[in-house]
Amino acid sequence: VIAQCALGVDIGGTKMLAGVVDRDGQVARREERATPQESQEVFLKELDSLVEGLLDDDVAALGFGLPSTIDQRAGRTVGSVHIPLADFDFRDRMSERFRLPVAIDNDGNVTAIAEWKLGAGRGASHIVALTLGTGIGGGLILDGKPYRGSIGAGAELGHIVLDYDGVPCGGACTGRGHFEALAAGSAADGAAEQRFGSGATSRQLVEAARAGDEGAAEDLAEIGRRLGAGIASFVNIFNPELVILGGGFAHAEDLILDSARETLALEALPPGRDLVRIVRAEFGREAGMIGAALVAFEAFDAGAS
Amino acid sequence: VIAQCALGVDIGGTKMLAGVVDRDGQVARREERATPQESQEVFLKELDSLVEGLLDDDVAALGFGLPSTIDQRAGRTVGSVHIPLADFDFRDRMSERFRLPVAIDNDGNVTAIAEWKLGAGRGASHIVALTLGTGIGGGLILDGKPYRGSIGAGAELGHIVLDYDGVPCGGACTGRGHFEALAAGSAADGAAEQRFGSGATSRQLVEAARAGDEGAAEDLAEIGRRLGAGIASFVNIFNPELVILGGGFAHAEDLILDSARETLALEALPPGRDLVRIVRAEFGREAGMIGAALVAFEAFDAGAS
Numbered sequence: 275v276i277a278q279c280a281l282g283v284d285i286g287g288t289k290m291l292a293g294v295v296d297r298d299g300q301v302a303r304r305e306e307r308a309t310p311q312e313s314q315e316v317f318l319k320e321l322d323s324l325v326e327g328l329l330d331d332d333v334a335a336l337g338f339g340l341p342s343t344i345d346q347r348a349g350r351t352v353g354s355v356h357i358p359l360a361d362f363d364f365r366d367r368m369s370e371r372f373r374l375p376v377a378i379d380n381d382g383n384v385t386a387i388a389e390w391k392l393g394a395g396r397g398a399s400h401i402v403a404l405t406l407g408t409g410i411g412g413g414l415i416l417d418g419k420p421y422r423g424s425i426g427a428g429a430e431l432g433h434i435v436l437d438y439d440g441v442p443c444g445g446a447c448t449g450r451g452h453f454e455a456l457a458a459g460s461a462a463d464g465a466a467e468q469r470f471g472s473g474a475t476s477r478q479l480v481e482a483a484r485a486g487d488e489g490a491a492e493d494l495a496e497i498g499r500r501l502g503a504g505i506a507s508f509v510n511i512f513n514p515e516l517v518i519l520g521g522g523f524a525h526a527e528d529l530i531l532d533s534a535r536e537t538l539a540l541e542a543l544p545p546g547r548d549l550v551r552i553v554r555a556e557f558g559r560e561a562g563m564i565g566a567a568l569v570a571f572e573a574f575d576a577g578a579s
Numbered sequence: 580v581i582a583q584c585a586l587g588v589d590i591g592g593t594k595m596l597a598g599v600v601d602r603d604g605q606v607a608r609r610e611e612r613a614t615p616q617e618s619q620e621v622f623l624k625e626l627d628s629l630v631e632g633l634l635d636d637d638v639a640a641l642g643f644g645l646p647s648t649i650d651q652r653a654g655r656t657v658g659s660v661h662i663p664l665a666d667f668d669f670r671d672r673m674s675e676r677f678r679l680p681v682a683i684d685n686d687g688n689v690t691a692i693a694e695w696k697l698g699a700g701r702g703a704s705h706i707v708a709l710t711l712g713t714g715i716g717g718g719l720i721l722d723g724k725p726y727r728g729s730i731g732a733g734a735e736l737g738h739i740v741l742d743y744d745g746v747p748c749g750g751a752c753t754g755r756g757h758f759e760a761l762a763a764g765s766a767a768d769g770a771a772e773q774r775f776g777s778g779a780t781s782r783q784l785v786e787a788a789r790a791g792d793e794g795a796a797e798d799l800a801e802i803g804r805r806l807g808a809g810i811a812s813f814v815n816i817f818n819p820e821l822v823i824l825g826g827g828f829a830h831a832e833d834l835i836l837d838s839a840r841e842t843l844a845l846e847a848l849p850p851g852r853d854l855v856r857i858v859r860a861e862f863g864r865e866a867g868m869i870g871a872a873l874v875a876f877e878a879f880d881a882g883a884s
Contacts, residue, residue, distance in 0.1 A: 412816075
């Protein structure tokens with residue numbers, strides 16, 4: 275039995291994007307809804323309704339990309355950022371509700387899997403994928419397969435310590451100076467507010483820099499240097515073939531990538547430094563949804579074999 | 580054909596330790612020599628003589644642990660710290676010279692392999708091994724096998740950026756604020772000199788702290804906090820079962836480990852934070868030699884199959 279299609283759902287803090295996807299990543303139909311924040315009950319009700327609206331007989335499995343740390347042994351979300359879902363047996367709940375094979379994975383992991391199987395990482399076996407949004411999501415392909423850690427909680431690449439004893443990471447994270455607080459959208463928001471006043475955003479900072487504002491350009495170059503230092507850490511650890519950059523903040527690449535590469539050249543060791551290629555993700559906002567469908571196919575194939 | 584013994588050689592900046600080792604890690608005989616620094620020619624002559632002195636018919640393969648970044652495709656040392664050996668076809672040179680299967684690997688990797696197969700990591704599949712000496716060597720066991728990166732240059736765990744734009748890493752490394760410069764012996768040497776004057780060493784700092792010197796104890800607690808921050812980065816990335824600490828500076832664990840654990844608890848995310856165990860390496864100074872023999876068996880078995 276070969277599954278024709280899987281339903282992939284990318285669940286973020288503001289929206290849930292679901293699609294019926296075939297093995298080649300073609301999306302037959304899709305739907306987007308706002309992510310309810312009131313409670314777990316309301317969240318699940320809306321998610322059930324989203325899934326039901328897209329299900330038909332072609333859909334053989336369900337996959338969910340979650341902004342959560344996950345215990346894959348139990349199929350459980352341990353902690354979640356931005357959605358009301360902690361310590362919840364997500365996989366069992368969904369497979370009981372829909373009577374289909376269900377896979378769950380971290381949003382960074384599913385994005386990496388989409389790029390590896392169908393996007394910028396095709397053919398590569400050692401990939402560090404970074405999603406630069408407000409924070410930084412990460413996913414790893416190592417020795418030709420996704421790396422998830424001993425229980426599936428791995429690849430929280432946004433939470434390496436980049437600036438020891440630095441600024442608080444924020445949210446539920448009690449750390450300081452973490453990569454995601456220094457080298458992506460929230461850092462640019464902070465720089466924008468310092469430069470243009472309360473309420474200014476990273477988008478304004480980027481627009482100002484493109485319009486010739488040298489201060490704004492330097493703010494973004496500094497964020498690029500921090501990005502380069504974090505990438506260098508991953509190059510030294512993993513000796514990857516590719517570092518794939520995606521996410522909304524990666525659109526500022528014209529303003530951050532030159533300084534990132536300069537810092538990378540200083541902080542990373544040869545030969546890994548000279549071999550690695552930094553490339554843009556091929557999938558845009560549908561990366562997580564398509565990756566979620568790909569892990570659903572994995573679950574289907576594991577059950578069928 | 581099953582190899583009875585392999586010759587493992589651990590090559591460091593000051594000494595070369597060689598031993599004839601069986602598959603259970605038992606050492607039949609061993610020899611140690613100083614590492615010549617004058618030139619590659621002198622270095623190789625001394626190494627050849629060390630190997631020849633230990634070879635007999637029981638030895639079926641040779642393994643070398645090197646303080647070098649390595650290109651495993653070519654069996655080449657790309658760059659070396661503390662030994663005169665850059666851009667050298669080490670594997671071919673040795674297999675031509677001795678007519679035996681030869682394996683080479685980074686010193687951090689062979690140490691990790693020794694602990695995984697025969698030491699503190701037996702039975703575990705996800706291990707971060709750190710050797711705390713003057714600097715920090717690292718090795719990874721991921722999903723049940725050694726991780727070496729796309730060409731074998733991986734797992735330079737001492738060279739993650741821990742303090743962005745911090746102190747120069749030193750030696751051949753052009754980076755700043757790297758883990759190994761902040762959280763091991765060289766950092767303790769620096770603190771000792773600041774506290775006790777030029778020429779003071781980490782050993783003096785440790786002795787003073789054990790004798791009740793509160794300032795020295797605080798210096799070491801601070802180094803422990805940095806160690807904890809680096810370990811937290813690896814816990815967030817890898818979700819490992821074990822972090823194994825070895826090397827000479829790990830003997831100061833009574834003075835650094837409490838503060839390391841406190842920082843780890845703040846910087847690492849659940850559930851990985853709560854599951855990981857930090858343990859002492861079981862092998863002492865022979866870890867690299869035994870690990871080098873184990874990779875020699877790998878090369879032998881690959882050739883025999």
